[in-house]
Amino acid sequence: MHSAASSPLSPWRTNGPDDVLAGGCIGRQLIFPGELLSLMPIALLSVSDKTGLVEFATGLVRLQWQLVSTGGTAAALRTGGLPVRDIADLTGMPEMLDGRVKTLHPAVHGGILARRDLPEHQRQIREAGIQDIGLVVVNLYPFRETAARADATPDDVIEQIDIGGPALLRSAAKNFAGVTAVVDPADYGRVLQGLETGDDDLDLRRLLAGKVFAHTASYDAAIAAWFAARRDDMFPDRITLPFERAHVLRYGENPDQRAAFYVERPGAGLDALDQRGGKELSFNNVLDLEGALVAADPFRAAGETCCAIIKHTTPCGLATGASAVDAYRKALACDPMSAFGSVIAFTVQVDDAAADAISSLFVECIVAPSFTESALEILGRKKNLRILVGSAEWTAGALDFKRVRGGLLIQDRPPAEAGRPSWRVVSQRQPTADEWSDLGFAWRAVAAVKSNAIVIAKAGATIGIGAGQMSRVDAAFLAVHKAGQAGLDTHGAVMGSDAYFPFRDGVDHAADAGVTAIIQPGGSVKDSEVIAAADERGMAMVLTGRRTFRH
Numbered sequence: 001m002h003s004a005a006s007s008p009l010s011p012w013r014t015n016g017p018d019d020v021l022a023g024g025c026i027g028r029q030l031i032f033p034g035e036l037l038s039l040m041p042i043a044l045l046s047v048s049d050k051t052g053l054v055e056f057a058t059g060l061v062r063l064q065w066q067l068v069s070t071g072g073t074a075a076a077l078r079t080g081g082l083p084v085r086d087i088a089d090l091t092g093m094p095e096m097l098d099g100r101v102k103t104l105h106p107a108v109h110g111g112i113l114a115r116r117d118l119p120e121h122q123r124q125i126r127e128a129g130i131q132d133i134g135l136v137v138v139n140l141y142p143f144r145e146t147a148a149r150a151d152a153t154p155d156d157v158i159e160q161i162d163i164g165g166p167a168l169l170r171s172a173a174k175n176f177a178g179v180t181a182v183v184d185p186a187d188y189g190r191v192l193q194g195l196e197t198g199d200d201d202l203d204l205r206r207l208l209a210g211k212v213f214a215h216t217a218s219y220d221a222a223i224a225a226w227f228a229a230r231r232d233d234m235f236p237d238r239i240t241l242p243f244e245r246a247h248v249l250r251y252g253e254n255p256d257q258r259a260a261f262y263v264e265r266p267g268a269g270l271d272a273l274d275q276r277g278g279k280e281l282s283f284n285n286v287l288d289l290e291g292a293l294v295a296a297d298p299f300r301a302a303g304e305t306c307c308a309i310i311k312h313t314t315p316c317g318l319a320t321g322a323s324a325v326d327a328y329r330k331a332l333a334c335d336p337m338s339a340f341g342s343v344i345a346f347t348v349q350v351d352d353a354a355a356d357a358i359s360s361l362f363v364e365c366i367v368a369p370s371f372t373e374s375a376l377e378i379l380g381r382k383k384n385l386r387i388l389v390g391s392a393e394w395t396a397g398a399l400d401f402k403r404v405r406g407g408l409l410i411q412d413r414p415p416a417e418a419g420r421p422s423w424r425v426v427s428q429r430q431p432t433a434d435e436w437s438d439l440g441f442a443w444r445a446v447a448a449v450k451s452n453a454i455v456i457a458k459a460g461a462t463i464g465i466g467a468g469q470m471s472r473v474d475a476a477f478l479a480v481h482k483a484g485q486a487g488l489d490t491h492g493a494v495m496g497s498d499a500y501f502p503f504r505d506g507v508d509h510a511a512d513a514g515v516t517a518i519i520q521p522g523g524s525v526k527d528s529e530v531i532a533a534a535d536e537r538g539m540a541m542v543l544t545g546r547r548t549f550r551h
Contacts (some may be wrong), residue, residue: 440498
């Protein structure tokens with residue numbers, strides 16, 4: 001054994017017998033190799049998220065653990081009245097390079113990685129004056145949160161790339177047979193409980209180690225995605241998705257399927273919505289909420305009052321109006337039968353009038369930027385109705401993922417619609433002012449409908465929707481049929497199609513129903529025949545040059 005004077009890795013001193021730790025136990029701080037038999041176990045704590053830290057550390061001290069910590073964590077522990085030694089006391093080196101280097105030292109990683117069951121490992125660390133570290137509590141710099149800030153500079157983001165934290169966690173998780181690695185404050189309670197009972201819970205340490213590697217992999221994936229975005233490298237050679245579980249759901253699309261909801265970043269996207277009342281969201285609720293927001297988003301971006309009624313991820317009614325209740329009534333009129341058990345999205349506050357109107361319909365969920373207090377009270381009478389408040393913005397540069405067996409399809413999200421300046425009138429007749437208004441509405445609305453998609457619109461509302469059909473003429477037929485079923489007059493209405501008409505039959509079907517104008521992408525080899533059909537029937541036709549499939 002090295003003596004205290006000759007050991008460069010053990011500059012720590014023994015406290016006197018009068019040193020009393022919290023909880024009344026008399027103990028020592030870290031000491032020299034010759035005094036190892038009287039040493040208390042060592043816990044290394046270095047956390048960015050200090051939730052529950054002081055309470056957890058208080059429990060450790062009560063159980064006669066010695067606390068070793070870094071910078072802000074050590075300060076928080078001292079403020080909490082707990083005895084703690086700085087990491088520099090262990091390493092013999094002060095923190096340097098603005099804190100970039102503090103725990104990257106053999107005195108730290110040797111104490112974590114040494115196998116407890118190998119005498120040779122134990123001999124080596126004792127000769128080096130290194131002591132076992134039995135508990136490592138670390139969570140990482142807030143990289144995702146910093147990268148998500150609009151005002152964060154590249155240097156700000158880079159400084160939040162944690163180096164020492166992942167190294168500590170990975171070392172502890174690798175040696176889970178003898179070391180407990182804790183990355184999630186939610187695990188503090190069960191770790192303390194295990195220590196109090198004295199159980200050697202290898203299963204718990206193995207579980208915690210798995211959480212560590214999942215966490216550091218997700219952390220590194222977020223960093224890699226940030227670098228890829230700065231290179232405008234949308235589709236790098238390798239991709240790891242940095243998602244974390246937000247909720248375990250009751251079941252999936254069907255009751256015999258297990259399911260969970262994972263998020264890119266807690267508190268972002270759908271996870272940013274605040275649920276007021278009702279049961280927990282189901283798998284299908286989440287899908288329908290996404291469909292509702294997809295339908296409402298372009299109208300929200302344009303500052304319009306809009307209501308989208310969604311069933312099985314596609315609109316069964318969509319309308320703009322002078323008020324929330326006006327938009328709702330117009331949307332509901334499109335297909336009141338299908339609206340039973342729907343999800344509804346508004347782009348504006350839901351007031352008392354809208355809440356009163358909705359209260360007579362069975363609805364699964366309502367999402368809106370805000371609700372008046374009395375609207376919440378009215379809707380709250382429906383005990384199973386889920387009310388979601390807030391906005392659910394997409395993360396900048398977010399990609400769209402679709403799972404297929406053995407792989408993953410990835411695409412960027414559809415760009416914002418360029419609008420009327422990029423459209424071409426290809427018919428002999430120009431649209432009227434009213435038709436232009438409804439064509440713009442129909443084009444935004446059809447993008448939210450499952451392909452093949454056709455919408456018939458009039459006065460800023462859908463009056464017939466044909467969704468998910470195998471042929472475009474069938475989608476047109478269904479849209480006309482649904483309008484007739486709802487008792488809505490299609491004469492003077494417009495039609496929107498999410499892709500080109502391969503034949504003139506869809507145009508003829510629309511004309512027979514009294515539709516006077518059509519908006520569609522164009523691009524068919526038979527465009528000339530389709531345009532000629534519109535001219536023959538006296539219809540206006542506008543080509544957008546862009547397809548909006550939604551599979």
